[in-house]
Amino acid sequence: MSRDWFTAGRAAPLWFGCFGPTIGPMQPATQSSLSRTNRGTVHHWRQTLIPTTREAPADAESPSHVLLSRAGYIRRLGAGIYDYLPLAWRVLRKVSQIVREEMEAAGGSELLLPAMLPIELYAGTKRDVTYGDLLFKVTDRKGAVSALGPTHEEPVTELVKGSVTSYKQLPLNLFQIQTKYRDEARPRSGLLRCREFIMKDAYSFHMEVEGTGGLNEAYDAMYRAYTNIFTRCGLSFTAVEAESGPIGGSASHEFMVNCESGEDTILVCPVSGYAANVEKCETGARHGTLDGAPTGALTEVHTPGLPGIHEVGKFMGVKPERMLKTIVFQVEGRAAGVSGEPMGGPHEPKWVLAVVRGDHDVNEGKVKAATGYAVTLADEKAARAAGFAIGYVSPRMVSRAGEGGGGAVVMVVDHDAAAGGFWASGSDKPDHHVKHFNWGREVGETLRDPRYVKLADVRNAMAGDPSPRAEGAKLEARRGIEVGHIFKLGTKYSEAIGLTILDQAQQKRPVIMGCYGIGVTRTMAACVEMSHDADGIIWPGAIAPYHVLITVMKHDSEQHLDGARRVAADLAAAGMDVLIDDRDERPGVKFKDADLIGIPVRVTVGDKALAEGAVEFKARKDKGKGENVKFEEVVARCAAAVETVL
RNA sequence: CGGGGUGUAGCGCAGCUUGGUAGCGCGUUUGACUGGGGGUCAAAAGGUCGUGGGUUCAAAUCCCGCCACCCCGACCA
Missing domain, CATH: 3.90.960.10 (YbaK/aminoacyl-tRNA synthetase-associated domain)
Incomplete structure (x- = not known):
């Protein structure tokens, strides 16, 4: 079996294992720390924290909020403020890692910026005013006010201003994955609209819009990177044309996870593939002449x-x-x-x-x-x-x-x-x-x-309007959740902050910028909105917290535990992350929890299958009871299943 | 910001109208039985009733203030 089975079907960058070598019960440190490896992790349920509940908190309504809460991924600590428990953190790290790899492959360089930013930084771009109450502010003991960064255009522009002095150092693409803050008037839907959330933001810097090293080139590279990222995450998504909004700039695209429960409406032309959000969407030719005859007296x-x-x-x-x-x-x-x-x-x-x-x-x-x-x-x-x-x-x-x-x-x-x-x-x-x-x-x-x-044309487009790109076609409305957004910023921030650089002709010019965001925590929630059933979450293999859940029927049976550990070791050696449910619980409880937390593959070790030298195999997305699979075939079956879930 | 609503055990809720120091389900603990889709029986632990004040012999309950949170709308780089 190919070692990089989970990256099949795409131009795979070097794969060093999602989280680096991990030391688990089945992996002696001497072995796993020796070298680069795609060895997966093996964790035991009893050694981690997965507090599943039968009922969701009363305030949870959207599927992602209910299921992530019930399945023990998140806990609400305040309005729009959540704990990320071990399962959630594993998902977030996997999403982040995919983002990181694709951003680096597209020429980005990761850094980390402060969350706490002097408010003066925002005065230059007037976003202390335009952002208004959306900006979280904290006051220190001296009375100095800081903003908790909602995005980082200002600090990153400031950074480049102080450290890039020649056009020869451009283009440059810097990105960070970190917690950001927005004092939302009404946080809602769990992770979908939070006040504290994890986001990837990338910022690119150029002397030109066109040509090699120009903004358009970087924008297109980001577009491709985003397509790779959401494809690798296993999401069904649509890239739509969007208004650039108050952030300023000239062009932008939103990446929307396709999902009926989404808050945003997008319009698509089924013939041409044109897709845009409601604000941006054009309409095809319509006819009106102002020439109509009177229908009666006013x-x-x-x-x-x-x-x-x-x-x-x-x-x-x-x-x-x-x-x-x-x-x-x-x-x-x-x-x-x-x-x-x-x-x-x-x-x-x-x-x-x-x-x-x-x-x-x-x-x-x-x-x-x-x-x-x-x-x-x-x-x-x-x-x-x-x-x-x-x-x-x-x-x-x-x-x-x-x-x-x-x-x-x-x-x-x-x-x-x-x-x-x-x-x-x-x-x-x-x-x-x-x-x-x-x-x-x-x-x-x-x-x-x-x-x-x-x-x-001065109105919002609607479903049924003529397509602007295909004669005779009608626009269709779809729902989605915005998980990524790319902008051509232009010189708005560089001019406001004074980031100018001498070009080849010794002309002082403001640097041209682009910015590119991905909501990491929102991506996790959107994925659940997109992929779940009445019993729980159904993760795509690529961002599932574990690839395989091994359910041990009798936690105190050496035979069962041995079987589980043997399978786990094989799976881990093949690069899969494994969670062993070794709890002293009744089978029904374990099966319910297995469905709830949504690991793509469940392998059950119990007397029935063991008698045949087998274990029971079941993909989460499949209905029914599963089937017996011989020990030596388990790895191949699991790998294949995780891949198809991708 | 406008409208509506809720704060009682880890979670979900009842009790409030008509004041008398708190109850149910789930979960948790102990024991027994059980053992492939949230099992049964028995026992037990767990609550400043959001908070401050007021009325009263007595307040979860009535009155006033505050806080937090939720829903609808506005808003949402």
């Missing part, structure tokens, strides 16, 4: 005190998809990185109206792209002062609001909202809506002025 309806579009629609007898939702944004300045002329003619507008159908959601990023302006949801007070009846705004306001009307307001209309037929809309005065809204009649002249009104 009728005002009194709609007092109704909280949302659905309630208003119900009250008026109009479906949300026949209502216009007009959202008021305020302009924050020209948008960076948006090509084309901004709207509004010579003067920068103050307000942007975005109109979508009542059943659709406005997408701020798309509004920004369509108008050429950075926008935020309008401050309610300021908007009211400018004449907007917030909650009851209609598209008519494009030519009415603001100081002197025209020019102060521009409007982007989503294609679906521009269709003909019946529309209901706000009426620009509180507690009133209108029926039979007609674009041409109600908005008038301004509607045809491309400086002020534009048709554009």
